[in-house]
Amino acid sequence: MDLKAQLKTAVEMAAQQLGATVDAAIQETPAGKAGDYGTPAAFLIAKTIGGNPAQIAAQLAQTVQLPQGIKKVEAAGPFLNFFVDVGAFVRGVVEKPFEMPQLSGKVVIEHTSVNPNKELHVGHLRNVVLGDSMARIFRAAGQTVEVQNYIDDTGRQAAESIFAVNHYGLKWDGVQKYDHWLGEGYVRLNADPAKPELEPGIREIMHRLEAGELRSEVEKVVHAHLVTCFRLGARYDLLNWESDVVGSGFLKRGMDILEASNYTSHPNEGKYAGAFVMDVSEFMPGLEEPQVVLIRTDGTAMYAAKDIGYQFWKFGLFEGMKFRPFTEDPEGHTVWTSAPDGDPDLARRFGHADEVINVIDSRQDHPQTVVRSSLGVAGHTGMKERSIHLSYAFVTLEGQTISGRKGVTVSADAAMDEAQKRALIELAKVNPELSQRDDAGEIARRIGLGAIRFAMLKAEPTRKIDFRWEQALALNGDTAPYIQYAAVRAANILRKGQEAGFAIDGTGADWDMLPDIDLTLAKQVAKLPQIVAQSVRVHSPHVVAQYALDLATSFNAWYNAKDKNGKRITNVLESEPGLREARFALVARLRQAFEETLDLIGIEIPAAM
RNA sequence: GCACUCGUAGCUCAGGUGGAUAGAGCGUUGGCCUCCGAAGCCAAAGGCCACUGGUUCAAGUCCAGUCGAGUGCACCA
Numbered sequence: 001m002d003l004k005a006q007l008k009t010a011v012e013m014a015a016q017q018l019g020a021t022v023d024a025a026i027q028e029t030p031a032g033k034a035g036d037y038g039t040p041a042a043f044l045i046a047k048t049i050g051g052n053p054a055q056i057a058a059q060l061a062q063t064v065q066l067p068q069g070i071k072k073v074e075a076a077g078p079f080l081n082f083f084v085d086v087g088a089f090v091r092g093v094v095e096k097p098f099e100m101p102q103l104s105g106k107v108v109i110e111h112t113s114v115n116p117n118k119e120l121h122v123g124h125l126r127n128v129v130l131g132d133s134m135a136r137i138f139r140a141a142g143q144t145v146e147v148q149n150y151i152d153d154t155g156r157q158a159a160e161s162i163f164a165v166n167h168y169g170l171k172w173d174g175v176q177k178y179d180h181w182l183g184e185g186y187v188r189l190n191a192d193p194a195k196p197e198l199e200p201g202i203r204e205i206m207h208r209l210e211a212g213e214l215r216s217e218v219e220k221v222v223h224a225h226l227v228t229c230f231r232l233g234a235r236y237d238l239l240n241w242e243s244d245v246v247g248s249g250f251l252k253r254g255m256d257i258l259e260a261s262n263y264t265s266h267p268n269e270g271k272y273a274g275a276f277v278m279d280v281s282e283f284m285p286g287l288e289e290p291q292v293v294l295i296r297t298d299g300t301a302m303y304a305a306k307d308i309g310y311q312f313w314k315f316g317l318f319e320g321m322k323f324r325p326f327t328e329d330p331e332g333h334t335v336w337t338s339a340p341d342g343d344p345d346l347a348r349r350f351g352h353a354d355e356v357i358n359v360i361d362s363r364q365d366h367p368q369t370v371v372r373s374s375l376g377v378a379g380h381t382g383m384k385e386r387s388i389h390l391s392y393a394f395v396t397l398e399g400q401t402i403s404g405r406k407g408v409t410v411s412a413d414a415a416m417d418e419a420q421k422r423a424l425i426e427l428a429k430v431n432p433e434l435s436q437r438d439d440a441g442e443i444a445r446r447i448g449l450g451a452i453r454f455a456m457l458k459a460e461p462t463r464k465i466d467f468r469w470e471q472a473l474a475l476n477g478d479t480a481p482y483i484q485y486a487a488v489r490a491a492n493i494l495r496k497g498q499e500a501g502f503a504i505d506g507t508g509a510d511w512d513m514l515p516d517i518d519l520t521l522a523k524q525v526a527k528l529p530q531i532v533a534q535s536v537r538v539h540s541p542h543v544v545a546q547y548a549l550d551l552a553t554s555f556n557a558w559y560n561a562k563d564k565n566g567k568r569i570t571n572v573l574e575s576e577p578g579l580r581e582a583r584f585a586l587v588a589r590l591r592q593a594f595e596e597t598l599d600l601i602g603i604e605i606p607a608a609m
Numbered sequence: 610g611c612a613c614u615c616g617u618a619g620c621u622c623a624g625g626u627g628g629a630u631a632g633a634g635c636g637u638u639g640g641c642c643u644c645c646g647a648a649g650c651c652a653a654a655g656g657c658c659a660c661u662g663g664u665u666c667a668a669g670u671c672c673a674g675u676c677g678a679g680u681g682c683a684c685c686a
Binding site for chain 2: 023025027029030031032033038039040043046047053076077078079152155156157271272274275277284285286287288289293294295296297298300302303362363364365366367369391393394426427429430431447458459460462463464466470471474475476477478479481482484485486488489492493494495496497500530531533534537538542543546549550553556557559560561562566568570571572573574587608609
């Protein structure tokens with residue numbers, strides 16, 4: 001049990017002795033206030049048993065049993081403040097492994113899901129980075145994670161691109177990235193004044209797509225997309241193709257489940273006569289029109305109906321798709337795909353989620369809520385609660401709506417190229433010798449991609465992002481390079497220590513020599529597990545990104561700390577024996593915290609900067 | 610019109626279940642490298658936390674309303 005939990009218990013027991021049962025909040029004392037952790041519990045106690053909060057706090061200070069590692073308690077007005085034993089606390093942080101949340105169960109995370117008809121643009125980056133980071137964070141919190149990528153291979157967009165290739169007689173030169181080449185045909189078709197007359201041809205392609213005849217054409221685009229996503233650091237377990245979802249009968253099986261519900265009906269009169277509709281008013285209050293059409297009068301399905309069947313499948317309400325390996329990711333792990341010629345999932349390996357997270361932009365809020373509500377309509381309220389739409393605001397480009405057709409777009413590949421290029425230029429500027437090293441390109445890659453990923457997830461998902469080069473690829477300030485630099489600096493200290501023959505694992509440390517300033521740093525390091533827990537709770541990686549910044553800021557402040565005469569006071573190498581070893585051990589732990597934290601958001605630390 | 614999201618420094622954003630003087634970055638001004646690397650640090654300036662009312666010992670945080678911005682509201686996908 002961590003220190004804060006122990007303090008909470010201690011305070012609540014002391015309150016019990018005074019005759020009050022309270023939920024005591026333990027928080028860090030504000031900077032400049034006495035103590036390390038405090039609680040306003042006296043307010044609550046005063047409320048239940050009467051009396052003056054300040055007096056009650058004073059009483060608590062007398063009676064509370066101090067857990068190990070706390071050396072002093074005192075009342076500060078109505079607040080009760082605890083002082084930790086610096087040496088014991090830092091030693092605990094250094095020696096004990098992080099107590100990460102131990103969640104169980106399986107979460108299916110769907111992200112990317114880009115139309116297979118043109119290259120990814122910078123707006124897609126946000127989706128991929130959000131989903132991939134969530135997957136990493138949930139995995140760290142102990143859950144089984146399955147990342148799925150939905151391939152809409154029967155949609156109009158895919159059809160238009162393939163039609164354009166045939167219609168204009170376009171030939172791929174084998175050099176240009178395939179998805180970029182295909183996208184050019186799409187743009188050309190949509191700029192073609194004759195497009196309305198080409199409609200029959202496009203429809204024919206759509207029918208052939210639905211029949212699965214053009215699968216290999218679409219697979220080529222998907223492979224090209226994966227190149228982009230792999231480069232960004234994203235990894236997938238399974239690609240689900242819309243044609244397979246449809247072909248597996250998920251639509252009918254979903255509708256069969258909904259048929260049994262009291263919330264669905266086949267009206268005989270009114271404007272919905274002849275259709276199959278679902279009343280979602282219980283789950284989506286305040287709607288003007290609570291009836292959602294699932295099956296039209298002519299018997300064809302609405303898109304939402306397909307989505308519902310697919311969501312039901314993710315939760316394991318039925319099975320039936322077939323699977324086979326599709327490709328390997330850079331680490332050699334197999335990425336699977338649904339496929340008509342695949343094998344049945346006898347091991348129930350895919351789907352069967354306890355929680356489903358769909359990373360989809362906020363313009364889909366309404367339809368996603370309908371899908372979620374359908375689980376309630378089907379009577380699966382638990383699944384409805386654990387059906388999460390990770391909704392994020394769409395990305396604009398220099399203030400304009402991204403549109404490939406209008407040419408207002410920057411491809412994800414170009415953005416990554418530019419980011420790495422800028423990183424290399426900056427490297428040559430600040431560290432010329434380093435930029436001549438063989439691994440300069442790898443260093444620039446980690447910095448450039450880190451900068452992009454961080455820019456995409458440092459703010460809450462509800463924030464709109466306007467992609468601007470200077471902002472997204474900035475290398476100073478609230479950025480990945482700032483954090484990476486701190487992590488590299490920590491490694492440099494450790495390297496120097498080892499070169500000088502000192503122990504960096506705590507051997508020979510005299511923990512009691514540590515001053516308060518080192519405690520501040522150690523407290524920041526110790527927060528990581530709570531950060532992971534919070535990130536999981538709110539379903540957002542921005543919590544982790546912000547923490548990474550805090551960690552870097554704390555370390556830099558500690559590193560640069562000076563006394564009144566301007567002399568550095570935390571130089572590890574020059575610290576007295578005993579203190580020196582304690583500090584090396586703390587820096588080693590900090591470095592590890594950097595690695596774990598950045599890994600949670602898919603950012604790699606360069607060997608040097 | 611209805612629903613959802615948002616309104617915190619000039620700009621871009623943080624501010625777990627309400628708690629002790631509201632924090633960063635960019636930009637502005639002024640300092641700090643005879644170095645465990647300055648992609649860094651310190652300091653200054655900059656805030657009726659959109660507005661009004663309510664709940665509470667305590668509200669940036671919760672509730673209601675107002676104003677403003679964005680998004681979505683087809684038997685489309």
